[in-house]
Amino acid sequence: MSLLERSPTSTRGGGSQPDLSKLSNMAADSLISTRKRKRECECSQDVKEIRSELTGMTSLLEQFIESNALIMSQMQANISDVKTQITEIKVSNEQTLCLLRDSSADVKSQINYIKSSTSGMEIEQNNIKTHVSQLENKISVGENKIKSLESELSNLKLASTAGSSSHAQSLMNEQLIREVQDRKEREKNILVVGVPEQTSSVAEERLSKDEAEIMCITGSVSNEITKPIKIIRIGKYNAGKNRRIKVCYDTPAPVKVLLRNRDKLPVNIKMFSDQTPSQQKYLQGVKDELIRRQNSETWIQNETQAKELQLPNYTHYYNYRTDKIGGGVSAFVHNNLNHSLSESNYLDGNNYLWIRLEKFALEVGLVYNPGHTNYKRFLETYDSQLQLRKRAIVFGDFNIDLLKKEKEIKQYKAVLKEAGFGLLNKISKKYCTRHSTTRKSIIDHVSSNLKNNNFHMAIINSSLSDHKQIYVELKKFKPIPKIQTKYEAIDYTKLHATAKEDKIDDLNDFTLLENKIKEYMQDSKTIKMKILNKPQKDWINKDILTGINQRNYIWTEHKKNPEDESLETEFKTKRDRTAKLIRDTKNSYYYKEFTKCINKPKHMWNLINKLVNNKGKESCAPPKLMVDSKLITNSCDICEVFNQYFSTIGPLLAEQIPMRFHENFNVALPHTTNASELSTLDPYSADEINKIIDHLDSNSSSGLDEINTKVIPSTALLQCGINRLKRVIGTGP
Known part of the structure; x- marks a missing residue:
């Protein structure tokens, strides 16, 4: 190392000191001469090892950084998932709490109802006991009176038995003898109906023509009929009216022959035996009884007769024919139910009666179609009535046999299906509602548009009529609870009273005035309850409402944290999904609605007009x-x-x-000035400011200051603002 330090510094290639900045395998060898190799130290090898280690450490650091970045991204994704789950848990918990509150409120209301009904029953029971004791006393008194009257009657009977019994028996015998004699005489007579009245003014001429007509009629039946001894018209002569003809023979034989061969009579000619008044009365009673037993209608003829048909603790609703006898519908509803008459019509020979039960939010309909009225008009009227009922059950004698497979039956079922109603009858001969001697039929129907309800229906045989009785029971019913929610509202009476009591005229700053108003608003807030509107029943369903609420919640969170990209992405995803769900649900709903109207062009056009929001054009021309x-x-x-x-x-x-x-x-063009600021302010008055405030729109929402226009008309706040303007501007009254 010391040799390297003593070597002179040089940047040239021939220097004795190596340039470590350019050190490499090739460069290092080229810079070292043969003379210097002997004195080379081991530093180069160490440097190589250090560099290799640094390279490995660098790669390890890069791998570590990449793995950390991957882990961080996974953690962020997991955190966003956890936030979403926490949000969903919060929403579900809030919904659960709302349901628990509603159910607890329902239970409390039911308990209170049971308590009130129990107390009412106790009071009624005490009243009944009191009435029973009073009746027992009256009965005992009445029994004593009856016994005394019976004893008196027995004494009277003993005194008058001998004379009265013989007199009554003689009268009865006399009436029987007269009736037998009258019937014996009438056996020789016959009544002819349908012979045209003669137009001649002479009685003898009319009589001779009647005799000729009778001989012609009897001759067409049998040639063995003898000439009658007497022919007379019954009743007073009246032009334009055909009276009956009474034909008298000397023996009963011709009458029997004519009655046995009535099928040979000409068209519009009828013959009847001459009956006594007692026979006519008896046969008319038998006829009326047979007609009543063959029909299931009410047969109410007038208002007086309808009011006479009453049951204790029941209200009688009815609708009868006003132009003929027979037919009609009626119902008896118990007074414990909160009921009212919804609709009662007699149209085109058909009876319609609708009764509303408030407790169950249900309408009960009764319909009678005699079968011979205009079928198309009946279906149109019946369809319009069904469309108006959201929850209903309908009973009726429709005289439409469901066992047949005709075009009219298909139209009837299509009307029910289009209105959302379904038949409760089982379409089988085993469950027929009318069983005559010749055939079975289902002409009495029950239908309803109630969903998710179990019905119990039974067909009961009856000896009173060939129509069987129908028993229907609603086994399961739970009304939809009304959803309530709490919200904050301002008690404006309290706000104005507080502002009037507190003296705020000393405020010289509008900011302080605004803060004071907000303080009053906060102190005057109160918690109120409101019932949420039910969702529309066409294409808006629960899934759409849930999606909209979730989308709005995510948007609120995104507004609080606008820099969070994950919330923005989640909001866009939820927004697109909700829009697609709304679009698909709406398309599916209207596709089904158009499918229902395939055979109903009128309803299809109504649906099209509803979609395009077409409104009927009304003439707006003035009359004069x-x-x-x-x-x-x-x-x-x-x-x-x-x-x-x-x-x-x-x-x-x-x-x-x-x-x-x-x-x-150019002279007509207005001259405009580009004034950039307000130079002067015209004088004002308190009346002008009061007038402006009085004309503020109370339905408009609050601005950035969150102060509603309903708060401004407070007298104290208004006067404070006016005084403040006086001090700021320095003008005005």
Whole structure:
């Protein structure tokens, strides 16, 4: 080492001292001469080893740095995942807490309801006991009176039995004898209906023509019919009205022949036996009873009859035919239910009755379609009523047999499907609702649009009618709870009262005034509850709302940390996913809606108009117009007046402009000044400031100072601001 230090310094290649800055395998050997090799030290070898070690250390350091960078990136990714998971856990915890609060509130309300109902039942039970005791006393008193009356009646009967029984029996026997004699006489008569009334004014001529008509009719039935002994018209003669003809024979044989061969009578001619009044009354009663047993309608004929049909603790709702007997629908609803009449119509021969049950948010519909009305019009009316009901169950005698496979049945099912209703009937002969002697049918239907509900339905045989009874039970029902949320609001009454009591006229700085207003606002804040609006039921669903909330939450976090690129990337990803979910869900929903309207062009066009937001154009033409003291009411004349006015308004206005503006147009242009600052301030008054503040829009949101316009009208704050302006500007009243 000492030899190297004593060697002279030189930059040339022939020097004795090596240049260590250019040291290499080749360069070092070339600079060392043969004379110097003998005195070479071992430093070069050490330097080589040190360099190799440094190179290895450098590579190790580079590998270490790369591995650290990789580990750091993985740690950042893991940290972002952990943040996302923590955010999701927070959201789920908040939702769980909200559900727990809602469920606890429901449980409390149910407990209170049970307590109130129990107390009400106890009161009713005590009242019932009181009434029962009163009734027992009255019954005992009534029994004593009845016993006394029975004893008196028995005494009276013993006194009058002999005379009254013989008299009543004689009257009954006399009536029976008269009835038998009357029937015996009427066996020889027959009634003919449908023979046109004769137009002659002479009675004998009309009688002879009637006899000729009767002989012609009886001759067409049988040639063995003898000539009647008497022919008369029943009732008073009235032009334009065909009266019945009573034909009398000397024996009952011709009458029997005519009644047995009524199928041979001419068209529009009918024959009936001559019945006594008691026979007519009995047969009419049998006919009415048969008709009632063959139909399942209410047969309510008027309002008085409907009000007579009542049940204890029930309300009777009904809708009956106003133009004919038969048909109609009615329902009995228990008074414990909060119910009301939603709709009651009788249209085109069909009955519609809708009852709303408030507790279940449900509408119960009753429909009767006799089967012979306009089918297309019935479907349109029924469809419009179903579209208005969000939660409903419908019962009815539709006289549409679901066991058949006809075009009308498919149209009926399509109407139900389009309105979101489904049939609860099982389409099988085993579950028919009407079983006559000839066939089975399902003409009584039950349908509903309730989702996720279990129904129990049973068909019960009845001896009162050939229509079977239908029993429907809603096995599961839970109303959708109303979601409530808390929010902060300002109590403006408290704010104005506080501002009036506190004297803030001494504030000379607007910043202090602003801070004071914010302090009042903070002290006047209160916590309120509100019910969240239900989401729309068309294409907005729970997944979309959740995605929107998550997207908004990530955006809020990104605004707090704008330099965090991971949050920005996460927000963009969530934003794109939410937009795609909204687009796909909306397309799928409207595709299904258009599929439902394939056979319904009217509904399809309504859906198209809803999508493009088309609105019906309404005529806005005025009904009358006053022009030059002349009243014009004709629509064509009104249009002509408007055309004349707008076609000549331009030249008329141009003529009113002075000629100097026509010659030099630049004179008419306004002169503008480029004032960069406010030079003067006009004097103001407190009334002017009050007027400006009174006309502030209270619905506008707060600005950067976060002070709402509703806060400003406070009298104390307003006066403070006015006084401050006086001191700053130095002008004004």
